[in-house]
Amino acid sequence: MAHPARFTYHSWTQPFGRPVSTPYTFAHSAYCAALAETYGHLAAGEESGVNVAVAGRVMLLRSQGRLAFATMRDSTGEIQLFALESMTRDFENFTKLHLGDWVGVHGEVVRTKRGELSVKVARFELLAEARRNFGDKWAGIADYDLRYRHREADLWANDVTRVSLARRSALVRALRERCWAAGFMEVETPILNAIPTGAAARPFVTYHQALGSEFYLRIAPELWLKRLVVGGFERVFELGRVFRNEGVSPRHNPEFTMLELYAAYWNYEDMMAFTEELVTGAVVDVLGTTRVTYQGREIDFTTPWARRPMAELASEAVGEAVSVHTSRERLAQLLTERDVEVHPSWGAGRCLAELFEATCESDLWNPTFVTQYPVEVSPLARRHPQDHELTERFESFLAGRELSNGFSELTDPQDQRERFEDQARLAAAGDDEAMRIDEDYIKALEWGLPPTAGLGVGVDRLAMVIADASNLREVIAFPTLKPIREDQ
RNA sequence: GCGCCGGUAGCUCAAUUGGCAGAGCAUUUGACUCUUAAUCAACAGGUUCCGGGUUCAAGUCCCGGCCGGCGCACCA
Numbered sequence: 204m205a206h207p208a209r210f211t212y213h214s215w216t217q218p219f220g221r222p223v224s225t226p227y228t229f230a231h232s233a234y235c236a237a238l239a240e241t242y243g244h245l246a247a248g249e250e251s252g253v254n255v256a257v258a259g260r261v262m263l264l265r266s267q268g269r270l271a272f273a274t275m276r277d278s279t280g281e282i283q284l285f286a287l288e289s290m291t292r293d294f295e296n297f298t299k300l301h302l303g304d305w306v307g308v309h310g311e312v313v314r315t316k317r318g319e320l321s322v323k324v325a326r327f328e329l330l331a332e333a334r335r336n337f338g339d340k341w342a343g344i345a346d347y348d349l350r351y352r353h354r355e356a357d358l359w360a361n362d363v364t365r366v367s368l369a370r371r372s373a374l375v376r377a378l379r380e381r382c383w384a385a386g387f388m389e390v391e392t393p394i395l396n397a398i399p400t401g402a403a404a405r406p407f408v409t410y411h412q413a414l415g416s417e418f419y420l421r422i423a424p425e426l427w428l429k430r431l432v433v434g435g436f437e438r439v440f441e442l443g444r445v446f447r448n449e450g451v452s453p454r455h456n457p458e459f460t461m462l463e464l465y466a467a468y469w470n471y472e473d474m475m476a477f478t479e480e481l482v483t484g485a486v487v488d489v490l491g492t493t494r495v496t497y498q499g500r501e502i503d504f505t506t507p508w509a510r511r512p513m514a515e516l517a518s519e520a521v522g523e524a525v526s527v528h529t530s531r532e533r534l535a536q537l538l539t540e541r542d543v544e545v546h547p548s549w550g551a552g553r554c555l556a557e558l559f560e561a562t563c564e565s566d567l568w569n570p571t572f573v574t575q576y577p578v579e580v581s582p583l584a585r586r587h588p589q590d591h592e593l594t595e596r597f598e599s600f601l602a603g604r605e606l607s608n609g610f611s612e613l614t615d616p617q618d619q620r621e622r623f624e625d626q627a628r629l630a631a632a633g634d635d636e637a638m639r640i641d642e643d644y645i646k647a648l649e650w651g652l653p654p655t656a657g658l659g660v661g662v663d664r665l666a667m668v669i670a671d672a673s674n675l676r677e678v679i680a681f682p683t684l685k686p687i688r689e690d691q
Numbered sequence: 692g693c694g695c696c697g698g699u700a701g702c703u704c705a706a707u708u709g710g711c712a713g714a715g716c717a718u719u720u721g722a723c724u725c726u727u728a729a730u731c732a733a734c735a736g737g738u739u740c741c742g743g744g745u746u747c748a749a750g751u752c753c754c755g756g757c758c759g760g761c762g763c764a765c766c767a
Contacts, residue, residue, distance in 0.1 A: 248725095267730085268723040287724075302717070316725050335701070336717055341728050342703040348759050349702090360702085403767055450692085450765045556767060580767050598767090608767090636767085674760090687758065 226328055229307035232256040236279035238312060238320065245314040250323075257282065257322055258307040258330060260359065263340060266298040272321075273297075275306065276359075284308055285321040292326040302340060303333025303359070351682050364677070367670035370489055371678045374666050377488035378462055379442060381481050387440040387464055392427035394420055394444070400644070401425030401583070403636045404447040407457075420446035425583065425657065428465050429612060430647045432655050440464035442662070453674040454604060457683045460662040467653045471595040471611045474656035475572050478599060478607055479506040482570065482665065489669050497602055497668050503569050508599065512575040513559050520562035527552050527577045527592045534558060548632050552577025552592060567600035576610075582622040582638055584610035602668055609658035616648035 233255040242251055259277035261284075266272075269288040274281055284306075288294045300306065307330050310322040335356070338344035343360035350357040350364070357364045382389070397416070399406035401423030409418050424441045431439050442462045451457060466474065483493055483504040493504040514526040521537050534554035535545045543561050545554065555577055567573070576596040578586060584594035596610035613619050623645070629637035666678040676682035 263728070265726045265729045266723090267726060270724045270726080272726045272729080274727075283727080285725080289724090317727080319725085319727070321725095337702080339703045339716055339728095341716070345703065346698085346759085348698090351759090405765090447766070452763095452766085453761075455766060553767080560767080576767085605767090636765090685758070 225331055226307070229258050229328065229330055230256055231258050231307070234279040235259065235275070235277050235282040238282055238322075239280060242312050242314070242320055245312070245320065247314055247318040248316045249314050251312040253312050254310065254325070255312055255322060256307065256309050258305065260333070261300050261302055261304045261306055262359075264298075264300055264302060269294075271298045272319075273300065273306075275308070283315070283319045283321040284310075284324050284327075285313065285315055285319075286324040286327075291324045296329075297324060297327060300329070301333055301336075303335070303337045305330035305333075347676075348684075351676055351684055354680050367666075367672055367677050368680055370670045371666040373489045374485055374669055375442065375460075375662065377485035378481065378660070378662065381484055381488075382440045382442075382462075382464060385438070385477065385481075387438040387466070388436055390428070390431055390436070390439050390441055391443070392421075392424045392431075392441060394446075396421050398639050398641050400638055400641045401427075402445075402447075403638060405449055405635050407446050407448045422447055423461065423659065424463050425659070426641060426644045426647075428463055429652060429655065429657065430644070432465050432467050433647045433650050433652050437467040437653075438465070451683065453676070454664070454667075456663065456675055456679055459675075459679075462660040462662055463658065465612070465655055465657045467655050469656035470654065471574075471597055471609060471656050474609045474611075474658050475508075475510070475574075475597055478572075478609060478658055478660070479508050479570075482599075482606070482660065485665075486669060495668060495671075497671055498673055500568070502602060502668065509569065509571040510597075511571060511573055513573050513577075514555065514575065516563045516573060517555060517559045521558065525555065525558065527555050527590070529555070548629055548634065550579050552579030556580045564600060564605070565603040568602060570599055570601045570606065572597045572599050578622075579625075581610065582626055583613055583619075585613045586618075601664070604664055605661065606664055607658060607660040609656065612652060612655040612657050614648060614652040614654065616645050619648055620645050 235257065238255065238257070245251060257275065257277065259275045261273050262276045262281065263274035264271070271286045273284040273286070275284050286294055286297045291297055307328045308322055308324050309327070310325045312320070313323045314320050337356055338360040344350055344357055350361070354364070358368070379389070395409070395411070395418040397418060399419035399422050401421070402425065404422040406419040406422050409420065410416070411418055423445055424443065428439050428441060440463065443460065444458050445461045446458045448457065449455065466477070483506050486495060486504050487493060495502045495504065518524050525534060525537070529551060531551040531554060534551055538545050538554060538558055538561065541561050543557055549557070559573070574597045575587060575593045576584065576598070578592055578594055581594040581596045584596040587593040587595050594610060598605055599607040613622070620640070623638060623640040626638040627640055630639065663675055663678055667675055670678050672678050
């Protein structure tokens with residue numbers, strides 16, 4: 204769609220005059236869904252004797268001489284409007300309403316002879332006119348470009364959009380309420396960061412005029428949240444946007460919503476238990492079941508979720524025992540055999556993680572915890588007591604995609620400094636996603652971080668599953684799109 | 692960033708091997724006292740995404756660009 208949609212001006216000149224003068228308020232008294240419930244008992248042709256004031260958009264209009272029917276929708280549902288020349292003030296203009304116009308209607312709740320619950324219009328007001336139409340009244344709007352750039356129209360034109368975004372909202376609410384219920388305090392941490400940290404990702408860069416400094420949009424709130432734990436807030440969470448300057452795909456948006464939470468005195472086992480309870484609980488809150496059909500295939504959220512060490516899964520996939528202690532050469536060879544390019548800077552740990560991703564990740568359909576991540580790919584996680592090349596870390600996978608990431612937090616400032624230095628060496632070697640040394644964070648650890656476990660959940664990914672969406676953009680109200688160049 | 696596919700009326704979509712750009716809905720006008728995507732009749736509506744090229748002739752073929760979808764890469 205290179206051209207913006209052209210205006211379709213309706214000529215209101217005859218019925219309403221121009222400019223149309225619309226009211227500043229409407230004394231609304233009832234919603235469609237409530238009317239359907241309250242007056243469901245009315246028989247065909249029966250009148251309730253009750254007057255209501257409803258408002259919404261005209262979705263359909265059937266004008267038939269000296270009577271007319273309209274279908275009006277509000278945020279809760281639809282109801283029919285029934286107008287009669289003999290009963291309706293300004294009937295002539297009612298028949299000239301346009302699809303998409305906002306109207307406020309006063310009238311009696313009745314059921315028509317043909318059995319449709321209706322508001323018999325005594326009088327109505329045009330609250331706002333629709334100067335553009337909302338697409339084909341049967342087919343809606345199909346053009347992705349128009350749907351994503353103008354979600355306000357898509358929401359009226361396509362039921363699936365309304366349902367998907369409503370489910371996302373319900374999910375966010377459920378996650379938040381479950382965190383509150385578990386004693387987590389909701390906090391907010393900076394989005395403008397002097398150092399991008401807490402994850403491995405290329406950041407967005409911006410600039411503050413008065414401070415004369417560059418800032419990075421956060422790629423994760425992780426380190427700030429742990430500093431709050433150092434400060435004595437033992438359970439904190441943040442539900443907010445993070446920004447990663449990476450490719451866009453059906454499963455990646457440059458800005459996305461992350462839930463991160465930290466609990467003092469927990470380890471990663473405790474956090475896995477909480478993750479199950481949180482995610483499965485939220486799914487049940489929204490959908491009322493633990494068995495969800497996603498893209499035609501069932502996902503079973505029933506707890507406990509499977510728990511599998513990364514090395515075990517990778518070994519099964521390649522048909523031989525591999526681990527973080529397998530020689531780098533052998534792991535690299537296995538990767539090369541699978542057409543994965545091995546970078547010189549990768550050690551055995553990174554190779555094992557890559558091997559797992561290449562062979563196992565996309566097959567993990569039901570929610571599954573993968574545990575025991577190599578230290579090399581986990582610069583903020585605490586070492587596993589039985590094997591110091593591994594960490595007490597897990598990621599959960601769902602429908603073949605990463606859903607969450609959690610671990611026992613590294614609390615030793617000296618170890619943390621060395622991990623950062625390893626990352627800095629990767630950055631120097633050209634890895635623009637490696638972490639940078641965050642001296643303030645090391646200083647925070649020197650004040651003492653108690654044993655703590657942390658979790659990050661990709662909210663958009665979970666919303667996709669709950670909305671049965673194959674594309675992330677279906678659960679983001681306004682996904683990031685390339686701006687249309689004006690010179691075209 | 693690379694590859695494949697797509698962009699035609701406000702919306703949804705047609706258009707044969709290159710041969711007069713169409714339909715439904717919406718809009719406008721008219722008919723109609725129980726409709727349900729109401730129905731019926733009529734009018735109007737086009738830079739076929741943009742810019743070049745080939746050709747007697749381009750929506751269609753070629754080149755470049757814009758935007759989108761999907762795949763790959765990237766995303767621990």
